[in-house]
Amino acid sequence: MEIVVFGAGSLGSLIGGLLAREHRVTFVARDPHATEVRESGLRVGGAFDFRVHPSATGDERELRANCAIVTVKAFQTETAGRQLATGEFDAVLSLQNGMGNEDVLADYLDCPILAGTASYGAVLTEPGTVECTGVGEIALGAREGGDSETARTIGEAFTTAGIETEIADDMPRRLWEKLAVNAGINPVTALSRVENGTVLSGDASEIAATAARETARVARADGVELTDEDTVSAVETVASATVSNVSSMHQDVEAGRKTEIEAINGYVVARGERYGVETPVNRTLSGLVKTWERTNG
Numbered sequence: 283m284e285i286v287v288f289g290a291g292s293l294g295s296l297i298g299g300l301l302a303r304e305h306r307v308t309f310v311a312r313d314p315h316a317t318e319v320r321e322s323g324l325r326v327g328g329a330f331d332f333r334v335h336p337s338a339t340g341d342e343r344e345l346r347a348n349c350a351i352v353t354v355k356a357f358q359t360e361t362a363g364r365q366l367a368t369g370e371f372d373a374v375l376s377l378q379n380g381m382g383n384e385d386v387l388a389d390y391l392d393c394p395i396l397a398g399t400a401s402y403g404a405v406l407t408e409p410g411t412v413e414c415t416g417v418g419e420i421a422l423g424a425r426e427g428g429d430s431e432t433a434r435t436i437g438e439a440f441t442t443a444g445i446e447t448e449i450a451d452d453m454p455r456r457l458w459e460k461l462a463v464n465a466g467i468n469p470v471t472a473l474s475r476v477e478n479g480t481v482l483s484g485d486a487s488e489i490a491a492t493a494a495r496e497t498a499r500v501a502r503a504d505g506v507e508l509t510d511e512d513t514v515s516a517v518e519t520v521a522s523a524t525v526s527n528v529s530s531m532h533q534d535v536e537a538g539r540k541t542e543i544e545a546i547n548g549y550v551v552a553r554g555e556r557y558g559v560e561t562p563v564n565r566t567l568s569g570l571v572k573t574w575e576r577t578n579g
């Protein structure tokens with residue numbers, strides 16, 4: 283299969299590297315990473331140890347492939363959609379965190395847009411080298427839920443490349459559950475500068491659980507079956523499985539980078555307003571992170 287990875291940073295380089303063992307993969311990446319991959323290949327370390335040689339370009343326009351995988355940060359999705367619209371793809375799959383990415387892509391693209399979640403951990407440690415910090419799985423399917431032939435085809439391509447992949451007919455519920463996990467863990471760990479395991483006890487646990495319960499309430503107002511108990515236990519399961527992880531938002535604030543707060547807690551607040559669901563903890567967390575962004579990001 284011909285696959286384009288649009289935004290080959292940490293996650294995109296890992297997933298693209300795994301796929302390149304079986305498929306023809308092109309990275310759309312920034313320099314110096316793109317040049318290093320083009321000239322010397324990509325080393326995948328951490329939980330893996332191999333080198334592959336995908337194509338790599340910084341030229342985002344007029345690309346063609348069976349599938350484009352979008353792995354830019356949520357606030358870069360609109361640019362990705364605009365650039366991908368200059369090319370031709372049978373399908374586009376978002377593996378990003380946060381909500382609304384698929385809708386933004388659908389605004390620009392005519393092909394089927396698939397939703398996905400990734401529980402792999404990845405860090406681009408230097409140009410040409412990505413470390414897998416946690417082997418997880420990919421779930422992908424139709425963004426509106428239900429069966430999808432396109433999702434099955436792309437899922438098979440992932441599986442052939444040795445990626446643990448589930449074809450899911452309930453992506454809206456999965457996206458909301460992942461959103462609840464991120465809404466609970468990410469801002470709490472970022473604002474307190476603690477590892478994920480800290481949200482398993484004390485005040486941090488209560489704040490994360492409340493943010494997750496608020497998210498579940500908004501999800502239900504949006505027509506998705508998600509219980510408070512399921513979301514709180516999802517937060518606990520992920521925090522337990524990633525005890526020593528530095529969450530992506532914590533990494534962003536440490537590095538002085540813009541965060542994905544708008545697509546995570548900001549989305550919960552905005553959707554809550556639409557349905558008349560109160561989300562005071564998400565509003566507070568979102569407001570604090572945005573205040574930090576305005577003054578430091």
Ligand SMILES: NC(=O)C1=CN([C@@H]2O[C@H](COP(=O)(O)OP(=O)(O)OC[C@H]3O[C@@H](n4cnc5c(N)ncnc54)[C@H](OP(=O)(O)O)[C@@H]3O)[C@@H](O)[C@H]2O)C=CC1
Binds near residue numbers: 310342354355365378
């Ligand atoms: N890393 C992980 O372990 C996981 C990440 N995710 C999610 O995946 C998404 C990506 O995360 P992550 O990989 O960590 O982020 P990164 O910032 O490492 O990767 C995105 C990359 O895309 C590049 N990029 C953005 N726009 C363009 C463009 N127009 N052309 C070329 N390159 C571009 C960025 O460059 P620049 O920074 O210069 O803009 C960056 O190198 C996020 O939504 C994240 O929440 C989900 C699960 C796990």
Ligand SMILES: CC(C)(CO)C(=O)C(=O)O
Binds near residue numbers: 478529
């Ligand atoms: C699951 C979690 C919280 C793992 O750190 C994550 O997705 C993130 O850091 O963005």
